[in-house]
Amino acid sequence: MDVKQLREEIRNGTFNRTTSGAAGNKVQANVVILPKSYAFDFLLYATRNKKAVPVIEVMEDGKVESMYAEGSDIRMDIPKYNIYREGVLTETVTDIKDYWQPDFVTFLIGCSFTFEQAILEADIEMKHIAEGRNVAMYKTDIATAPAGVFSGELVVSMRPFKKSLVDRVSDITAQFPNMHGRPVHYGEPSAIGVTDIKTPEYGEPVDIGEDEVPVFWACGVTPQNAALNAKPEIMITHAPGHMFVTDMHNEDFKET
Amino acid sequence: MDVKQLREEIRNGTFNRTTSGAAGNKVQANVVILPKSYAFDFLLYATRNKKAVPVIEVMEDGKVESMYAEGSDIRMDIPKYNIYREGVLTETVTDIKDYWQPDFVTFLIGCSFTFEQAILEADIEMKHIAEGRNVAMYKTDIATAPAGVFSGELVVSMRPFKKSLVDRVSDITAQFPNMHGRPVHYGEPSAIGVTDIKTPEYGEPVDIGEDEVPVFWACGVTPQNAALNAKPEIMITHAPGHMFVTDMHNEDFKET
Known part of the structure; x- marks a missing residue:
């Protein structure tokens, strides 16, 4: 399936299951969304723990389109989101338009x-x-x-x-x-x-x-585990297996 | 010269010239110190421009000792500091104890x-x-x-x-x-x-x-140039050639 079409089906709710095996050789990413007040600590945590937290893109506050996914909107293009408040999972939702804050920073993280x-x-x-x-x-x-x-x-x-x-x-x-x-x-x-x-x-x-x-x-x-230890007032992640699908080929991240 | 002794001489003012050639095979670092409110943007800038801004250590707010330099104090162990206010060089000083703010974050950056x-x-x-x-x-x-x-x-x-x-x-x-x-x-x-x-x-x-x-x-x-474009209310750097001398060997950063 074409990934643009896949993201569209995710956005309009037609596709609502895990993305495992659904995007062929395209890169799928873990997602962590945090208020900007946590962004420095989180990026530093990632920098210090690259093997576990390989950040492939940071979308600064105000940005909702990934540079790796043309026309994407991080608020709608994931099949299922987990909302955590003070480190506790409180809701699982299919879009986060109603939860979005202008100070949210989005981290895309490499995935196995x-x-x-x-x-x-x-x-x-x-x-x-x-x-x-x-x-x-x-x-x-x-x-x-x-x-x-x-x-x-x-x-x-x-x-x-x-x-x-x-x-x-x-x-x-x-x-x-x-x-x-x-x-x-x-x-x-x-x-x-x-x-x-x-x-x-x-x-x-x-x-x-x-x-x-x-x-x-x-x-x-x-990083989800670390973020939950930190108990931020709000944190949003993809639900396990329900990843953000990009336009990039897996091969684009091959380095040898 | 032993680098611990060199840092001590820098601290007590006996050594007050450039560190070029003064530290043998030990790593010398560029230094950028900014209030924490700029730290996320600066770390992200470094992440996106690794070739020009290779951050080798971030000392979070509250920390003055580098993990690469035992017993060091970043407020005193550089021969000459430049103080910039709103992007303008206002003072050059030999220690920054009187300028130190509890929210300062220090970035050590690799050097040629x-x-x-x-x-x-x-x-x-x-x-x-x-x-x-x-x-x-x-x-x-x-x-x-x-x-x-x-x-x-x-x-x-x-x-x-x-x-x-x-x-x-x-x-x-x-x-x-x-x-x-x-x-x-x-x-x-x-x-x-x-x-x-x-x-x-x-x-x-x-x-x-x-x-x-x-x-x-x-x-x-x-990064100094970028930081000056950003005109932060205060930024402190080493004066050109007056670097922070660490305990690390240049060879420790060799990656082949």
């Missing part, structure tokens, strides 16, 4: 959909995709570098792979440093503070075969 | 001293250093990407080299992406809007031999 596409194109299967599930995500005991009001532990996503494939998968994702890049860990989950691999904090669990190892990547939920 | 050291270590001479002059700097007609109140043209530094050396010099400096990296241009000055190569806007002129070409790098004066 990009490197997953590259893994698939190398003919390597991922179980959560084959089973139509959300990827499993865990809080670790790895502290992120704090910035102002933002702090917290690194959140990781996990995909199991056969041992023989780990190096290749690692090299594939390393080509996308703005989409979380190389894994942060593989092997023993407890080494990074993941005590119960069967019970992810976010997403859905996935079986790890006897000949497989769990591979962990820094995850775009990290 | 680092790549110059690497060029020297490759046994390649630079005329401005041999002659004991400041490097020649020029405004170009290349617009930087604006962010909030910050905008303006790219400022470049110029060093002439024999044609046969340009590729090698370019590759040496490319190893330091956080210290302006690869040249932005070499050859015809007018191609980047430099109309009078004999009259630099900043620094001192240097002769270009018949067998030499001018090579241009993005320059750390770019």
Whole structure:
């Protein structure tokens, strides 16, 4: 499907499910919207934690069109938004026109959909995709570098792979440093503070075969987690899996 | 000289000249200090113009010690500071204790001293250093990407080299992406809007031999220029050549 048409269907409500697999090789982005008073701390947090929070665009206060998505409007072009007040999820909505404040700053953040596409194109299967599930995500005991009001532990996503494939998968994702890049860990989950691999904090669990190892990547939920620790009076994000679809090709973010 | 001792001599006023050549292989940094209300716009400007504004550290409001310089105090450890009010240079002072505001945010920005050291270590001479002059700097007609109140043209530094050396010099400096990296241009000055190569806007002129070409790098004066366009009520920078000396080795910033 053409991404302009997809954004239009999202805007008029025809398309209202997750965007996983819906945008082919186009870049999909995590979204965090905050009042400008939090923008410096958040951008600094991102700068200090690039692997987890790879900001690909900042839309300053007053801007609603992404430079990566012609004719887009960030207030309407995401299928589902989460509204958080003082760190608590209070509403899930399909547009945020009524919530918009002139001082809102929007951060677009790289997403693992990009490197997953590259893994698939190398003919390597991922179980959560084959089973139509959300990827499993865990809080670790790895502290992120704090910035102002933002702090917290690194959140990781996990995909199991056969041992023989780990190096290749690692090299594939390393080509996308703005989409979380190389894994942060593989092997023993407890080494990074993941005590119960069967019970992810976010997403859905996935079986790890006897000949497989769990591979962990820094995850775009990290900044949401940090933002919730900061308890801003209002914060808006995409709902999990309901991403902002851009006009950019995944390949445009390949750097090797 | 030991850098801790150097910072101490700077602090007590014994050392009060430029730091060019005074810190061996240790990283020296450009400094921009702004009230927090400008910090988001400035950090975003840096993010959008990494080649000219490679931020290596942000010291948030309340912090005066750099993580790269043990025991340092940014209010006293620079030989000479420039105070700008509404974009106009009003004072040059040797410490800023009386000017310090609790909302000041300090940006340390990579400096070409680092790549110059690497060029020297490759046994390649630079005329401005041999002659004991400041490097020649020029405004170009290349617009930087604006962010909030910050905008303006790219400022470049110029060093002439024999044609046969340009590729090698370019590759040496490319190893330091956080210290302006690869040249932005070499050859015809007018191609980047430099109309009078004999009259630099900043620094001192240097002769270009018949067998030499001018090579241009993005320059750390770019953010000062942008900040002056923005006319903040107060901004403090190091005086040209009077840098902040860190404990870090130039090699620590080498990325190949």
